[in-house]
Amino acid sequence: MKVLAIESSCDDTSFSIVSDEKSIDFIKTINHRKFHKKHGGVIPEIAARQHLDIMDYLQKSIKKLDFKKIDAIAATYGPGLIGGLIVGSSFAKGLSIGKQKKLIPINHLQAHLLSPRLTSSLSFPYLCLLVSGGNTALVLVKNPKKFITLGSTIDDSAGECFDKVSKALGLGYPGGPIIEKLALKGDRYKYKLPLPLTKVKNCNFSFSGLKTAAIDSINKNKGNKKFIENFCASFQYTVGEIFKKKIGNSLDVMHNDGIKFKDFSICGGVAANQYLNQLIRDFIIEKKINFHQVPLSLCTDNAAMIGWNAIELMQYRKIKLNNYNTRPTPNVLIHENF
Ligand code: KG4
Numbered sequence: 656m657k658v659l660a661i662e663s664s665c666d667d668t669s670f671s672i673v674s675d676e677k678s679i680d681f682i683k684t685i686n687h688r689k690f691h692k693k694h695g696g697v698i699p700e701i702a703a704r705q706h707l708d709i710m711d712y713l714q715k716s717i718k719k720l721d722f723k724k725i726d727a728i729a730a731t732y733g734p735g736l737i738g739g740l741i742v743g744s745s746f747a748k749g750l751s752i753g754k755q756k757k758l759i760p761i762n763h764l765q766a767h768l769l770s771p772r773l774t775s776s777l778s779f780p781y782l783c784l785l786v787s788g789g790n791t792a793l794v795l796v797k798n799p800k801k802f803i804t805l806g807s808t809i810d811d812s813a814g815e816c817f818d819k820v821s822k823a824l825g826l827g828y829p830g831g832p833i834i835e836k837l838a839l840k841g842d843r844y845k846y847k848l849p850l851p852l853t854k855v856k857n858c859n860f861s862f863s864g865l866k867t868a869a870i871d872s873i874n875k876n877k878g879n880k881k882f883i884e885n886f887c888a889s890f891q892y893t894v895g896e897i898f899k900k901k902i903g904n905s906l907d908v909m910h911n912d913g914i915k916f917k918d919f920s921i922c923g924g925v926a927a928n929q930y931l932n933q934l935i936r937d938f939i940i941e942k943k944i945n946f947h948q949v950p951l952s953l954c955t956d957n958a959a960m961i962g963w964n965a966i967e968l969m970q971y972r973k974i975k976l977n978n979y980n981t982r983p984t985p986n987v988l989i990h991e992n993f
Pocket residue numbers: 665666786787788789790813814815817818829830831832835923924925926927928929954955956
């Protein structure tokens with residue numbers, strides 16, 4: 656079984672061909688970062704136009720593709736920026752009608768949450784920390800259609816916090832990879848930052864207080880290269896401590912509710928952070944749970960996870976696969992299926 660998949664929810668246009676044998680036969684991801692960089696964040700109108708231009712390129716390149724080998728077309732229908740979602744989903748719909756293939760609308764967040772199973776053998780149910788530019792949540796993945804959110808951010812996401820702190824430090828966008836690199840040379844204990852909501856015994860996160868405290872501290876201490884390195888290390892350390900505390904709470908919830916599981920993973924853009932991965936890996940392994948790391952290229956937005964989600968759905972029972980009336984939806988939630 657092979658699926659041609661398209662991802663266009665934010666500032667990456669990606670297409671991929673994925674098979675049910677867990678192989679990524681093809682993947683091409685084109686990032687629009689350079690067009691958004693000077694604005695310090697993603698500009699929706701610029702992103703939509705970029706997706707449109709890149710789709711044009713995709714249209715030309717798939718002329719050579721043998722569609723006899725493709726079983727279905729999948730695309731991200733939400734959540735995301737409406738311009739990009741319209742471009743990607745319209746392209747997928749046209750292609751599936753033209754080539755008479757099944758059309759599978761995908762929830763981008765569910766695709767992130769299922770992505771660990773593309774490269775690793777996690778069995779349902781498993782626990783996943785989803786940390787991306789738009790979301791931070793602890794989710795119990797029960798099957799390809801059932802996702803239970805144990806807790807999520809009540810304000811900013813972790814990724815957004817990385818991006819805003821990076822901007823305040825005068826570094827680039829996206830902030831996560833830059834902060835991670837500079838943190839390698841810094842002292843993580845140099846600056847004490849708040850750990851919002853960690854005294855509350857639940858699985859919700861809050862990052863806006865950390866963001867404000869970090870920006871205030873940066874404005875007061877504005878300084879040299881050493882200051883930036885130390886600050887990056889201290890900030891990244893604080894995020895890691897928040898993650899650990901909330902993951903610990905989620906393990907308690909699972910225990911108290913008698914839910915048995917043996918696998919854990921982190922997914923989404925922030926999961927590309929090696930320091931955070933190592934920290935959480937150690938924490939999880941100590942609790943005698945298997946930790947599965949998503950490869951770097953599958954952490955940030957990509958079409959392989961969209962294709963894989965489609966395969967998971969096709970292999971699952973009672974799935975509506977040809978809903979041409981499905982509309983792209985910018986604000987769909989984790990547990991909402993298309
Ligand atoms: O999942 P993703 O690619 O896309 C959206 O949610 O749109 O996540 C992007 C986020 C950005 O906030 C970026 O700063 C963060 O992931 N990110 C990282 C790292 N790489 C990307 N955060 C921390 N460390 C990283 N190495």
